[in-house]
Amino acid sequence: xxxxxxxxxxxxxxxxxxxxxxxxxxxxxxxxxxxxxxxxxxxxxxxxxxxxxxxxxxxxxxxxxxxxxxxx
Numbered sequence: 001x002x003x004x005x006x007x008x009x010x011x012x013x014x015x016x017x018x019x020x021x022x023x024x025x026x027x028x029x030x031x032x033x034x035x036x037x038x039x040x041x042x043x044x045x046x047x048x049x050x051x052x053x054x055x056x057x058x059x060x061x062x063x064x065x066x067x068x069x070x071x072x
Contacts, residue, residue: 004030007054014061023060026053 008030011018015031018024022043029039040050 004036004051004054007058011054011057011061014064015057017060017064018057019060020056023053023056026050027057030054 008027011027012031015024015027018027026039026043026045029042030036036047036050039045040047043050045053
């Protein structure tokens with residue numbers, strides 16, 4: 001499985017935790033199957049920024065999961 005696809009699938013389960021609009025919509029467009037090239041053009045971002053947004057989404061979710069597990 002493609003690394004980006006695996007990340008998107010993981011994020012899909014917790015998308016509601018992402019508050020940053022650009023990160024949220026970047027990931028949402030990827031989940032809908034929008035090609036990365038089109039997303040970069042629409043959002044006027046580089047490939048590096050696109051990948052950073054996906055990573056930010058994952059970090060938000062991981063942080064939530066760590067805090068949730070500690071408090072339980």
